[in-house]
Amino acid sequence: MQARPSEPPISAHERVYRTLRSRIMHGELVPGSALTLRGIGQEFGTSMTPAREAARRLVAEGALTMSVSGRISTPELANDRIEELASLRGLLETELAVRALPRAHLALIERLAAINSTVAEAIRRGDAVAYIRTNLEFHRTLYLRAQAPAMLALVETVWLQLGPTMRKLYGRMRQGRPPDSHRLILAALRNREEAALRVAVRTDVTKGLRLLMT
């Protein structure tokens, strides 16, 4: 009895799934990278059964692509798909931000500001993966306050599909000034301005992806 509340004995395929999902979402895999079930199983010390289930789940979520012959690789997104996913981010994330707004007390805003400083540091270091991870953590921390788990899950699915592409985007990231859109989001939260928040979130989410569409 008395097990830790969030520590149900983790199954093998779940462990594989979460690790791969994190890698893909944070851009550790370049678009077009090939994966094999036996290779995954070998890396995680399991047979191919859990590897297959994790891979199939990621394919279903759009995080991986499966050719007609079943070969697995990270997707290379076409421009119209990128535009569509960016629109989805704008649509869903503005809604989540607005829902989080009335519950965003000062402690949350300060936590967001702290995360934002780590984002800035990642940019200064030119560390693309760290930037993607901390940036998504900034957004997720805010959206968690919206108390809308299904909506957040959909947004994370979109992030997942954009993961490898974001890596390609920020791989060419020149070191330097962090964008000020996060600062605008924080200001809108402090001032309780819903309209300004909408604009700030939408531009933050859409801006970077636009310049990726060659």
Add this chain to the structure above:
Amino acid sequence: MQARPSEPPISAHERVYRTLRSRIMHGELVPGSALTLRGIGQEFGTSMTPAREAARRLVAEGALTMSVSGRISTPELANDRIEELASLRGLLETELAVRALPRAHLALIERLAAINSTVAEAIRRGDAVAYIRTNLEFHRTLYLRAQAPAMLALVETVWLQLGPTMRKLYGRMRQGRPPDSHRLILAALRNREEAALRVAVRTDVTKGLRLLMT
């Protein structure tokens, strides 16, 4: 060579997945129904391997629930979850409808009107499953014109999660008059009125689910 364009030799787990997904989305399974991997495999004449992969995929999409011990059943949604999913439908489906609006020529509108008549007939017959299926077909036919496959996929995920619940909703459906919200959608499409279309889609999508939240 020269295979039919949409007929790649269908794998077993894909067949299982599509069949189960269709059943769930169309409300053929009441919330709380239990499923077993061996039972699924037996029904489809396969081993439990394809059944397991299909079930896990459906669990990942929120179409099925898995208890901590791994038992599989259709989800029983709480009220706040239903509200959230209804909001998602409103958000995503208005966007899809607006995107489809400039491309909705007369032939499409007539096809939608034809589908709508089959919806009305299902209501007259009191056939809940047929109603859900034809109603979703009405929406999907419109949204396909939006040329936004990722967005449509997200909406279908939401439909999938609501499937068993919709069944419970329309199981108590009294025979009789079909709602006129579809008629409003068709009118807005004919008149090219974006604002009216937004309102019509949102009310059509939200209305029914509201009265389910006891």
Add this chain to the structure above:
DNA sequence: ACACCTCCATTGTGATCACAATCTGGAATG
């Protein structure tokens, strides 16, 4: 009559294996 406990059937998990399709590398040919 009700609660609890024990035991067995059932369930999901993961490993292993056989098989067919596919890809890759190199050799043979023009």
Add this chain to the structure above:
DNA sequence: CATTCCAGATTGTGATCACAATGGAGGTGT
């Protein structure tokens, strides 16, 4: 030197099996 073709290696698919955990039914005790 480029192109084609063949064969070995690699990959995903699905079946089968052993195993641990769970759930439910029936019996026992109060």
